Amino acid sequence: MQITSLQKNHIQEIILLSNQVFGENFLTKSYLLQYINSTNHVGYVLVTNKNLIGYLLAETLNFKQFTDSILIEKEWFKEHFKDYNNINLIQQIAINKQYQKQGFANQLIKETTNHLSITCCLAWKKGKVVALKNTLLKNDFNYLRTIDNYWSKDSLVKKYNCVFCGQPPCNCSAEVYIKKNASI
Numbered sequence: 001m002q003i004t005s006l007q008k009n010h011i012q013e014i015i016l017l018s019n020q021v022f023g024e025n026f027l028t029k030s031y032l033l034q035y036i037n038s039t040n041h042v043g044y045v046l047v048t049n050k051n052l053i054g055y056l057l058a059e060t061l062n063f064k065q066f067t068d069s070i071l072i073e074k075e076w077f078k079e080h081f082k083d084y085n086n087i088n089l090i091q092q093i094a095i096n097k098q099y100q101k102q103g104f105a106n107q108l109i110k111e112t113t114n115h116l117s118i119t120c121c122l123a124w125k126k127g128k129v130v131a132l133k134n135t136l137l138k139n140d141f142n143y144l145r146t147i148d149n150y151w152s153k154d155s156l157v158k159k160y161n162c163v164f165c166g167q168p169p170c171n172c173s174a175e176v177y178i179k180k181n182a183s184i
């Protein structure tokens with residue numbers, strides 16, 4: 001098992017995994033292509049010698065790019081992140097069901113949180129469960145708040161299904177976590 005950077009030949013398997021764990025059409029090939037040879041899109045994949053078993057996608061964004069990428073409650077994000085010029089935003093993380101709860105998400109999170117002074121993660125709350133919560137807390141993230149119906153409008157516009165809610169709108173909430181890196 002090893003962690004490598006995302007390459008073009010990983011894209012198909014990433015989309016298959018995303019469809020299984022998040023829902024159909026949430027992740028698109030055109031979005032993933034931005035991660036190839038990019039300086040501000042950072043993708044890591046976890047692979048065995050045969051299969052891709054997990055991935056993490058993050059983007060380094062300036063303040064404007066960051067707030068533009070936020071779907072709702074933009075004013076709150078503007079206020080909380082106004083002191084940062086570069087923000088590491090974890091966009092997605094997924095581990096194949098067979099390999100979950102073995103510490104692999106933990107390994108991927110560690111890869112991505114050390115190079116910028118702030119990392120933000122909007123963790124998906126499916127019903128009452130935030131599967132990433134313990135991993136984030138163990139990696140020194142702090143919980144800031146919960147935003148209800150975070151993907152609702154976006155899912156209607158982009159027409160993606162949620163594995164929890166089914167067809168749009170998605171009614172899941174997002175929990176906002178941040179990690180500040182005092183040494184940078």
Ligand SMILES: CC(C)(COP(=O)(O)OP(=O)(O)OC[C@H]1O[C@@H](n2cnc3c(N)ncnc32)[C@H](O)[C@@H]1OP(=O)(O)O)[C@@H](O)C(=O)NCCC(=O)NCCS
Pocket residue numbers: 021022092093094095096099100101102103104105106107122123124129130131132133134135
């Ligand atoms: C969330 C996810 C990436 C975690 O991956 P993982 O490799 O299983 O996580 P790790 O093994 O590193 O961490 C496990 C920790 O998370 C907890 N955890 C993992 N999945 C969980 C779940 N479904 N419900 C509750 N807790 C869960 C474990 O109990 C463990 O905590 P502990 O060590 O304190 O007991 C994985 O469950 C997944 O791909 N889920 C579907 C997609 C998703 O929800 N992505 C996150 C969007 S923000």
